[in-house]
Amino acid sequence: MQSLQEKASVWSGVDRADAFAIDDSNLFEKLGLQSFINLSTNFYTRVYDDEEEWFRSIFSDSKKEDAIQNQYEFFVQRMGGPPLYSQRKGHPALIGRHRPFPVTHEAAERWLQHMQNALDDSLDIDHDSKIKMMNFFRHTAFFLVAGNELKNQNQNQNNQVACKHAANKPAEE
Numbered sequence: 001m002q003s004l005q006e007k008a009s010v011w012s013g014v015d016r017a018d019a020f021a022i023d024d025s026n027l028f029e030k031l032g033l034q035s036f037i038n039l040s041t042n043f044y045t046r047v048y049d050d051e052e053e054w055f056r057s058i059f060s061d062s063k064k065e066d067a068i069q070n071q072y073e074f075f076v077q078r079m080g081g082p083p084l085y086s087q088r089k090g091h092p093a094l095i096g097r098h099r100p101f102p103v104t105h106e107a108a109e110r111w112l113q114h115m116q117n118a119l120d121d122s123l124d125i126d127h128d129s130k131i132k133m134m135n136f137f138r139h140t141a142f143f144l145v146a147g148n149e150l151k152n153q154n155q156n157q158n159n160q161v162a163c164k165h166a167a168n169k170p171a172e173e
């Protein structure tokens with residue numbers, strides 16, 4: 001049986017090495033906190049303004065400011081910065097935390113389109129970092145789609161899947 005990681009690679013078209021090239025250097029040190037805040041603010045402004053109700057409604061139980069903070073704190077800690085997310089909320093457990101949401105192939109593509117547009121707007125992020133981030137986002141998005149399909153196959157399964165998507169990278173590296 002294909003693992004979630006293998007499905008993520010096939011569906012996203014991004015292999016593991018490219019997905020985790022975010023670990024080849026410390027993107028937090030390179031870009032700084034404000035770039036991550038700007039990116040998540042731009043991204044979620046697009047999401048909450050989406051003309052497609054089916055997509056917008058996935059986020060309707062969350063306050064925009066909370067969603068922005070959750071996202072940039074996770075990105076910061078995953079890309080070499082301090083563990084802001086885990087200090088506040090514990091392990092990211094991305095599959096488990098996305099359990100309530102319909103993370104379909106279609107939703108992943110729309111999420112990624114908003115993120116691509118937000119990155120295109122980001123003058124404070126260099127081209128190489130954008131490519132690395134987008135590969136990580138794309139692979140992770142389809143990792144979540146694979147987790148969503150597993151959930152649908154077995155509603156009672158415990159989805160605590162340990163994975164490199166959520167591993168902390170020490171700030172001093």
Ligand code: HEM
Pocket residue numbers: 058059062063066067068070071074089092094097098101102103104107108109111136137138140141142144145
């Ligand atoms: C594939 C399409 C995706 C959909 C439909 C989706 C949907 C959602 C929704 C509805 C939330 C709740 C908003 C909040 O209260 O924070 C959320 C949270 C979150 N998402 Fe996603 N997401 C997707 C992809 C991703 C990807 C690719 C990542 C990481 C690279 C990610 C990381 C997170 C994080 C860290 C949170 C905060 C979780 C929490 O603290 O509860 N998501 N997502």
